[in-house]
Amino acid sequence: MLLIRTLRVQTCHVVTNIISRTSTCRASNRAPNRTFTSATLKLETIAVHAGHAPDAGTAAVTTPIHLSTTFQRDADGSYPHGYIYSRAANPNRSALEESLRALEGGSAAAAFASGSAATMSVFQALEPGDHVVAPLQAYYGTAKLLTEVFQRWRLDATFADMTDPSVVRSAMRPSTKLVWVETPSNPLLSITDIAGVAQIAHDGGARCACDNTWATPVSQRPLELGADLVMHATTKYLGGHSDTLGGAIVTREEDEFFARIRLIQTTGGAVPSPFECWLVLRGIRTLPHRMRAHSENALAVAEFLQQHDSVEAVHYPGLAAHPAHDIAAAQMRLFGGMCSFQVEGGRESALAVAAKVRLFIRATSLGGAESLIEHRASVEGPETTTPDNLLRLSIGLEHPDDLIDDLAQALLT
Numbered sequence: 001m002l003l004i005r006t007l008r009v010q011t012c013h014v015v016t017n018i019i020s021r022t023s024t025c026r027a028s029n030r031a032p033n034r035t036f037t038s039a040t041l042k043l044e045t046i047a048v049h050a051g052h053a054p055d056a057g058t059a060a061v062t063t064p065i066h067l068s069t070t071f072q073r074d075a076d077g078s079y080p081h082g083y084i085y086s087r088a089a090n091p092n093r094s095a096l097e098e099s100l101r102a103l104e105g106g107s108a109a110a111a112f113a114s115g116s117a118a119t120m121s122v123f124q125a126l127e128p129g130d131h132v133v134a135p136l137q138a139y140y141g142t143a144k145l146l147t148e149v150f151q152r153w154r155l156d157a158t159f160a161d162m163t164d165p166s167v168v169r170s171a172m173r174p175s176t177k178l179v180w181v182e183t184p185s186n187p188l189l190s191i192t193d194i195a196g197v198a199q200i201a202h203d204g205g206a207r208c209a210c211d212n213t214w215a216t217p218v219s220q221r222p223l224e225l226g227a228d229l230v231m232h233a234t235t236k237y238l239g240g241h242s243d244t245l246g247g248a249i250v251t252r253e254e255d256e257f258f259a260r261i262r263l264i265q266t267t268g269g270a271v272p273s274p275f276e277c278w279l280v281l282r283g284i285r286t287l288p289h290r291m292r293a294h295s296e297n298a299l300a301v302a303e304f305l306q307q308h309d310s311v312e313a314v315h316y317p318g319l320a321a322h323p324a325h326d327i328a329a330a331q332m333r334l335f336g337g338m339c340s341f342q343v344e345g346g347r348e349s350a351l352a353v354a355a356k357v358r359l360f361i362r363a364t365s366l367g368g369a370e371s372l373i374e375h376r377a378s379v380e381g382p383e384t385t386t387p388d389n390l391l392r393l394s395i396g397l398e399h400p401d402d403l404i405d406d407l408a409q410a411l412l413t
C-alpha cells in the first residue's frame with residue numbers, strides 16, 4: 001500500500017519534484033502553513049524539511065528564533081498570522097510540532113518543556129478513578145509520577161510485565177483507560193510487542209501510549225503498529241547533543257483526548273522556549289544518520305561485551321541472544337544506541353568498571369554524541385529493582401574501536 005505522508009511547512013515554499021502542493025495557507029492558532037503531500041518522501045527527507053522553510057519576511061533559510069511573547073492584532077482585531085501569545089503557540093513550537101507529527105506519521109503533536117511534562121499531560125488528561133496499566137520496567141520517573149503524584153489524584157496504576165501479553169490482559173480492568181508502553185525499556189532493554197499490547201488495550205476500551213524516546217521514529221513508528229499516542233523526551237536523541245530539555249506527545253487522531261492534552265499544554269504552560277524548539281528541530285535534521293551510527297556502534301560494543309569473561313549478561317535487542325530479538329527485529333528498523341550489561345562480581349565490580357573508564361563519561365541521560373556510562377541502581381535509589389551490578393551505556397558517535405578499547409581496559413581486573 002502506498003504510504004501518503006503530508007508535510008506542512010511554513011510560508012509559500014515548494015520543494016520541486018519531490019513534494020507537490022495540495023492546499024493553500026491554513027489559518028489556525030498557528031502561522032499560515034502550506035500543506036504538502038508526497039507519496040515518495042523518506043524519513044531522511046522528512047527530517048530535513050518538515051517544519052522548515054525559508055522565512056517569509058527575510059528569506060533566511062534557517063528558521064529565525066521568535067522570542068516575542070506577544071503578537072500584533074490587525075486593525076479589525078484579528079490575528080492574521082494565527083499567533084496571539086507565546087504560551088498558547090509560538091512559530092518555533094509550531095515548526096517543531098509539525099516535524100514531530102510528520103516523523104511519527106501522526107495527525108498532530110504537542111511539545112512540552114520536558115519528557116516528564118509530556119508524560120504528565122497524558123495522565124492529567126485522564127479522569128480521577130481511571131486505571132492505567134504501566135510497565136514494571138519503565139523509566140523510573142514515569143513510575144514515580146504514577147505512584148507519587150497521580151495516586152493522590154485517584155489515578156490507579158497496575159505495573160505489569162509488558163513482555164507477557166497474558167499478564168497485560170489480566171491487568172486490565174473495566175476502568176482501564178490507558179496502557180503505557182516503553183520499548184526498549186529502561187534500563188534492561190526488554191521489548192514489548194507494541195501491536196499485541198495495543199490490541200489488548202483496544203479490546204479493553206483503553207488507549208495505548210508508547211514512550212518512543214529510546215527507539216526514535218527512525219527505528220520504530222508505534223502509531224503504525226496500533227498505538228494511539230507516542231511520547232518523546234526530545235531531551236535525548238531528537239535534540240541529540242545533550243543541550244536541550246523537552247518532550248512531546250504525537251497523536252494518531254486529533255480527537256477529544258488530544259484536545260485535552262493541548263488544553264493542558266497551552267493552559268498549564270509547561271512549554272519549551274523558542275530556543276529549545278529551535279535546537280530540537282535542528283537536531284532532528286541529522287537524526288536518521290545519527291541513529292544509524294548510534295545503532296552500529298552499540299551493536300559492536302554489545303558483541304564485544306557478550307564475549308567478555310567479566311561480563312555476566314548483556315542487554316541489547318540487536319543480539320540474537322536477546323530473549324525478544326525476533327519481536328525487536330519485526331518492529332524496529334534499527335536496534336538503537338542504548339545497551340546495558342551486568343558485571344561479574346556484583347555492585348562493587350560494576351562501580352569499579354565505571355570508575356576506570358577514560359572515554360565514556362560517568363553521567364545520566366542518553367542520546368548525545370558522547371558515550372555515557374551509568375550505575376543505574378545508584379540513580380534510582382533504594383526502591384529500585386535494577387540489578388546492582390548493572391551498568392547502562394548510551395553509545396555515542398565516537399569510533400566503536402575506541403569505545404571497545406576503553407571498556408576493555410576498564411574491565412581488566
Ligand SMILES: Cc1ncc(COP(=O)(O)O)c(C=O)c1O
Nearest residue numbers: 114115116139211213233235246
Ligand atoms: C525513556 C524515557 N522517558 C522519559 C524520560 C523523561 O524525560 P525528561 O528528562 O526530559 O523529563 C526519560 C529521561 O531519561 C527517559 O529515558
